[in-house]
Amino acid sequence: MGAVEPAVLRSAGESLAILSRGDRRLGVLLLTPALVYIALLVGLPFCLAVFLSLTNSSAGSLDFSFVGLENFRSVVRSPVFLRALRNTFVFTFVSQLAVIVCGNVLARALMKQFRGKGLARFVILMPWAAPVSLATLGWLWIFDSTFSVINWMLRVVGWLGPGQWYYWLGDTTLGMTAIITIHIWRMLPFSTVILLAGLSSIPSEVHEAADIDGAGPLAKAFRVTLPMMLPILTVALLFGVVFTFTDMSVVYLLTRGGPYNSTHVLASLAFQEGVLGADVGRGAAISVFLLPLLVVMAVLTLRVSRRAEVL
Structure with a gap:
């Protein structure tokens, strides 16, 4: 045996x-x-x-020669590139902050039971389902220098007096405001759905225990809900940052980087230099410049998410 x-x-x-x-x-x-x-x-x-x-390639020609890091040196010295780099950071961080905050508010509202909840979910998801080209054309009419609905509403409520008018796409600050507004409108459904899933995954017993302990709404939000949702928040933030950093559709369709290249982001500037300007080497250098920025952000975000899961 x-x-x-x-x-x-x-x-x-x-x-x-x-x-x-x-x-x-x-x-x-x-x-x-x-x-x-x-x-x-x-x-x-x-x-x-x-x-x-690393070359001086240009569109329409098969001839090229290696120039080393000359394209990167030329790009870094360009004031248009530095402006686009600053716009990219402003565009990303402002829009993602607004998306996370507003998405959290909408997710908490959708957790409640009310009449028309299904319709509300459908309306919230519409910006994510609509083609970006059609949506941007609609916004282009909203921000039009002559027929802007926003300007006419401001005129009716008395905000704009005689002779006052906002030229949304003809001013640098107003142009960036319009771009950020449209991007927030596009990304808000994605953030809302992820945060709604995170809120739904928290056991009801946790909230009941917090109520028994006498925790108020703010204490429950910052000491119970937020720590338990931190991994989901970081994932939503990572996807949003990567998507925003590499997105050029809104900028190209709305302002094409104008006025005077003042609303470019890195992705739209790379397209303008490499495709429209036929300087493929310079456009490639601008696009490659995005990689280290995204890698650093992804590593930091994933580290925060991992620590949150351990805690």
């Missing part, structure tokens, strides 16, 4: 080893299509952008 038990254990161990190897092979097999897709769709274009940023 004693001789049989080691044989049985050895056989069971060999079976587990075979299953483990089979699981690893299955895992590799399932991951391979996704890895190949990412390599072809992201890896190759990125390597090509790095290569082009």
Whole structure:
């Protein structure tokens, strides 16, 4: 009997080893299509952008020569690039702060039971489902220098007097305000859905225990809800920052970087220099400049999320 038990254990161990190897092979097999897709769709274009940023390539010509870091030096010395870099940070942080705050308010409101809740959810999700080109054209009419609905409403309520008028897309500050407003409107449904899922995942017993302990609304929000939602908040913030940093659609459709290149962000400036301006090397250098910024933000955000999960 004693001789049989080691044989049985050895056989069971060999079976587990075979299953483990089979699981690893299955895992590799399932991951391979996704890895190949990412390599072809992201890896190759990125390597090509790095290569082009080190050359003086131009559109319409196959001739080029290596110039090293000259494109990066030229870009960094450009006042238009420095303005676009500052606009990118302002555009990202202001819009994401507003999106997180407003999304939290909407998510908390949707947690309550009220008549028309389904319709409210549909209306909130509409900006996310609408094509950005059509939505921006609608906003273009809203911010039009002559037919602006906002200006006429301000005139009716007495905010704008005779001879006063806001030229939203003809002024640098007003132009950036319009761009940020539209981006907040676009990103708000995404943030609301993620935060609503996070709020729904918190057990009701936790809130009941906080009520028994005498915690008020602010104490519950900052000592109970916020710590438990921090991992979800950081993920929503990471997606929002990456999406905003690399987005050029609103800027290009609304102002095209004007007036006088004052509302450009890095993505729209790279498109203007590399595609419209035919200076592929310079445009690639501007686009590659986004990478270290995004990597730093992603690492910091994921570290905060991991610490929150540990706590």
